[in-house]
Amino acid sequence: MFLTGSFIVFLVFFSNVALGAFADSAFLGDVGEMLVLFFATVLFVVAILKKEAVRRKDDG
Template identity: 70%
Template sequence: MFLVASVVVFAVFFANVALGAFAGSAFLGDIGEMLVLFAASILFVVAILKKEADQKSKNQGS
């Protein structure tokens, strides 16, 4: 769930950067762009930590 959310938020960031570079009409400003990239990074870290915790608990259960 968190990994999918991370990909979606990063896609919003990428779309904003691509529109700004090619069409000159980015829909987020500098602060909004920073916050979206920060949110994508945090969601990705949470997804990886949850996956690591699940793997660790699976290995300890065996």
């Protein structure tokens, strides 16, 4: 769930960057881009930590 959310939020970031580079019509500003990328990173880290917790529980 968190990994999928991270992927979706990163696609929003990537779409904004691509639109800004190719069509000059980005829909987020600098601060918005930073917050979206930060949120994607937080979701990714949460997903990885949950996966590690499950793996550690299965190993021991």
